[in-house]
Amino acid sequence: MVPVGNENYVRIFDTTLRDGEQSPGATMTSAEKLEVARALARLGVDIIEAGFPIASPDDFEAVRRIADEVGHLPGPGGQPPVICGLARTTTKDIDAAWGAVKGAARPRIHTFLATSPIHMKHKLRMDPEEVVERVVEMVSYARSLCEDVEFSPEDAGRSDPEFLYVVLEEAIKAGATTLNIPDTVGYTTPNEFGGLIAGIKANTPGIEDVFISVHCHNDLGLATANTLAGVQAGARQVEVTINGIGERAGNTSLEEIVMALKTRQPVFGLETGIDTTHIMRVSRMVSNYTGMAVQPNKAIVGANAFAHEAGIHQDGMLKHNQTYEIMTPESVGVTRTRLVLGKHSGRHALRVRLNELGYDLADEDLTKIFDRFKRLADKKKTITDADLEALMADELYQPTEVYRLDGLQVACGTMGLPTATVRLAGPDDKVYVCAAVGTGPVHAAYTAIDQVVGVKATLLEFAVNAVTEGIDALGEVTVRIQYDNGQDEVMHPQSEETSVRTFGGHGADTDIIVACAKAYLAAVNKLLVARGLLGGQPPEESSEVGTATQRVLVG
């Protein structure tokens, strides 16, 4: 594949679903991944790295569904995105990657092998000659399956440039069409990384026939600057994630690169295919699905990134907006207007507003949302865009409901023993009731749910946000749990270690404890489905109408 057409076009390779999702606690379900992939296609991403198919059967299946569905969905430029799967340099991995992506209109296999002295010695236990040999063999093999093959020399940022030139030349000869240069540990400075790319461009025979890509990590806060330095030195693909999620301090942020290239176009002279007005919506979707919060002072997508968003006194900023704003909120999809829908708003008004927000709903889904909307409008005078986004996240794209929250009753405070009673509709169409006491109402509710479901999980993360201003706010809760009897089951591509999968859940309600219970039950349902624990009977003490069995020491 020879670069054609516009030499100033920078390809956006989004790895939110692979390197982003790989970060601890950011696990998404297949349904959530598919939804994010659709949103990425609409955003105009050129390549979607959909996962690491060999990691587990779930991961394979998620990549396959994305290739089959989103791999045929035209983006704003008219073409569907390339769908890419990651593989180590083994035939087993490459076969899995190809099996998962081959249904896409434009499939790609991405294979990698480390080239830094520390990785070759301590991780691979291979000498440089063996590394070159393996690269040639596996890139050739991948190319025999797929026309579009990307190769990455892992930890390139700490590799010997002279050795890199050799490895990359051989990879090109073996059929690689994109060469990706990762700063795997976020170690380099912009001058170093730009110099590395310039050196590769100048010294690698055949480099003019392939794309150079850059992939940076943010351990020292330099991912954006390093990526831009790479682009200025000749890279024409950038590997990024939404909100900069990823392992440790994360990957380069898609939104920062795209908006830097756009805002400073005269400096860079480059363009991308991204429809920037979709940025904020995708950012919120990824934050909701992964449970990875975006800090208010995050560039581009933070709640404070645009001064007018703060909810404080805004006249000054609006008067002088050129003096302090270098890009408009509208350019990234932050709208200044707020929807004022109320209890008398109809189904049509709701559909119109949801369309404006970028949601195109089937009638059945609209009915569900409209129903929730009316119930919320009964409690809350005005419904804002933020409320709608929360309802969408809460109502649609939920995992299979094994157990459904049919009722919750809570008593708590400083004067007694926090107690929760839950009523759950179970998979066998029976209704289970269980009461439990806890250190607080959330603990009590979760303990009662655990007793009905008969699964013991550890709560890893727990966060609540009021999505809207005002004291009658809708509360959004995100939790992350881990199965206590879980065994290692997901493989990490770089460290090759396996780990216990974690499950996230999300709930929204004006009653914060109800939102907490919904979020926890959503995570428990995901766990039950993933672990094939559906058939398990609830323990006897939480049978059809159960009673509290939990005892807690209270001082």
Add this chain to the structure above:
Amino acid sequence: MVPVGNENYVRIFDTTLRDGEQSPGATMTSAEKLEVARALARLGVDIIEAGFPIASPDDFEAVRRIADEVGHLPGPGGQPPVICGLARTTTKDIDAAWGAVKGAARPRIHTFLATSPIHMKHKLRMDPEEVVERVVEMVSYARSLCEDVEFSPEDAGRSDPEFLYVVLEEAIKAGATTLNIPDTVGYTTPNEFGGLIAGIKANTPGIEDVFISVHCHNDLGLATANTLAGVQAGARQVEVTINGIGERAGNTSLEEIVMALKTRQPVFGLETGIDTTHIMRVSRMVSNYTGMAVQPNKAIVGANAFAHEAGIHQDGMLKHNQTYEIMTPESVGVTRTRLVLGKHSGRHALRVRLNELGYDLADEDLTKIFDRFKRLADKKKTITDADLEALMADELYQPTEVYRLDGLQVACGTMGLPTATVRLAGPDDKVYVCAAVGTGPVHAAYTAIDQVVGVKATLLEFAVNAVTEGIDALGEVTVRIQYDNGQDEVMHPQSEETSVRTFGGHGADTDIIVACAKAYLAAVNKLLVARGLLGGQPPEESSEVGTATQRVLVG
């Protein structure tokens, strides 16, 4: 002041308390600011910008207390930090700044005036000659009061370099000892910003006798790279904030600059006076006090920044820690060990651990914490460092308690009307009881508190986090409120607009609703003190033993 000694020493100028606190919703009380200033001194910050004294009497008082107390507290290098106050180029501002900082051992006045065409024309409505004249006049005036004077040409990033050389030369002649070059709107790239600093160094007569400083914003995600480019071009002071808080996308992060200079010392050849092992503690303190969350993928201080912190499977990382870790968690004060204190741990064990965490408590404060510790240990099997940090934030450094939460009783769930009853001990030693119904338990509790206190506030932000892993976690709640009848009262130094002050509150409890009520009451108490509303009588309907008067439409 002529630079002396080590030419490779970079001064850390922390503006968390000025540019950071100025960001919407990050308001701190005077007591919180003083505590942060103490922590900054222990961290080894060279200069603390303590505030903008003319903004309001509260701001003046906070700077004065910091100058008088922290301005005499020796840092790790033995010297107390410079205490700096910001002033526009007016005698009134400069007098206020000097009045506030003069009690410090090493006071500094920082004055600024915009030099970019867009700011001079639209904001200042001054021509360039007038700008130069005003700078000369006001820097001279500041220097007549204080030996240490810093001058910043605001929006230097978009100013004409030739004009900057003239302004800066005149500022030096008028007595400025530090020249700070701000990229006010976060617009420049590292090459541009480094070039700007190099140009200033090469073309400004007298520049060799003063310090060059850089001050960057993160609107395009480039603040860290721009600051490092400035330092490489000759700047020897960097203006930064903890966690990178600040307006819009924030300022340069202290922790990223310090750790980049340290981790890549051979590249930069520079050093700072920061004791990096205090970084994490100060980061958490600032996050707690401001309510500005740190995202998990934030470089250096995010929960995921070090792989081992994730709570998932860690063996891989520990085995290969050199392969994926470029700095150790311990180097920034993240300890791998967790305290295992339990209900049988004594006062001495608690004091020892708190000392290790960097807290040096008076006996009276230790007694308060020990009491809370024992109550928590009754509910929770083991007490971790995170629990202790939460208790410290909750118990110490709270604002004046006008009303104290004496009791709370809540009933909620899907099956009834969420109802809260609060019992508050008031300023007149009377106890007030009030019940209210709401859209959820938090709304109900806040409505009941509002009725007792007789103040109507708008909830701007609301966030809950489980500070510890596990389902019996201690919940930490942060709220931000605004007085509904508030009038503009705080002035913004750059836009010169005034805004309504907001108040934050923080609470921790194993019962999330109790934590919510505590946090809200803390914010309301701050508001009452600040607005001088102490004398007001509670409305009649919430008199000594009151009843619910709140009606809510429930569909």
